Amino acid sequence: MPTRVQRKGFDKERDLVLKFWEAGLAAIRGPASGARAKRIVYPDVVAMYRGSILVLEVKYRAKRETIYVEGEKIERLREFARRAGGRVMIAVKYAGEEWRFIDPSSCPVTDGGRLRIDPELVDKGLTLREVIGLMKGQKSITEYLGS
Numbered sequence: 001m002p003t004r005v006q007r008k009g010f011d012k013e014r015d016l017v018l019k020f021w022e023a024g025l026a027a028i029r030g031p032a033s034g035a036r037a038k039r040i041v042y043p044d045v046v047a048m049y050r051g052s053i054l055v056l057e058v059k060y061r062a063k064r065e066t067i068y069v070e071g072e073k074i075e076r077l078r079e080f081a082r083r084a085g086g087r088v089m090i091a092v093k094y095a096g097e098e099w100r101f102i103d104p105s106s107c108p109v110t111d112g113g114r115l116r117i118d119p120e121l122v123d124k125g126l127t128l129r130e131v132i133g134l135m136k137g138q139k140s141i142t143e144y145l146g147s
Contacts, residue, residue: 012060012093013044019099023132025049041076045091046084049135053086057104062095064119071113074104089131090115092122100125 013029020027026049030042044058055077059067069090077088090102102125107115
């Protein structure tokens with residue numbers, strides 16, 4: 001049985017999937033996201049629009065605090081995205097704030113190999129509206145992040 005914290009995470013993932021659907025994208029929550037799979041890391045959410053694929057690690061926090069993500073997990077998500085022809089991003093939501101999307105390559109890495117996501121970095125992330133616009137082809141994510 002999921003813990004209260006896990007349940008809240010599941011709810012936020014489902015909320016994000018619903019927002020993508022409402023915007024006209026296809027999206028799915030990974031059925032085994034958060035599972036301790038040994039060989040495969042399943043994305044929390046995958047959003048798609050006419051060949052544009054976004055592979056997401058989703059993080060929710062009630063307080064504005066630093067978030068850490070295992071570097072190995074991101075590498076496995078990158079492999080998933082490579083096979084699917086997509087791109088990996090980290091979706092972050094603090095309570096009472098909007099979703100923000102961060103490119104993992106913009107995150108500093110700790111000595112232990114974890115990605116460090118400070119609230120200031122989250123504030124600089126793309127909004128949900130920007131990500132949806134990018135996925136719908138207004139500008140490619142690669143072009144946007146490169147500028």
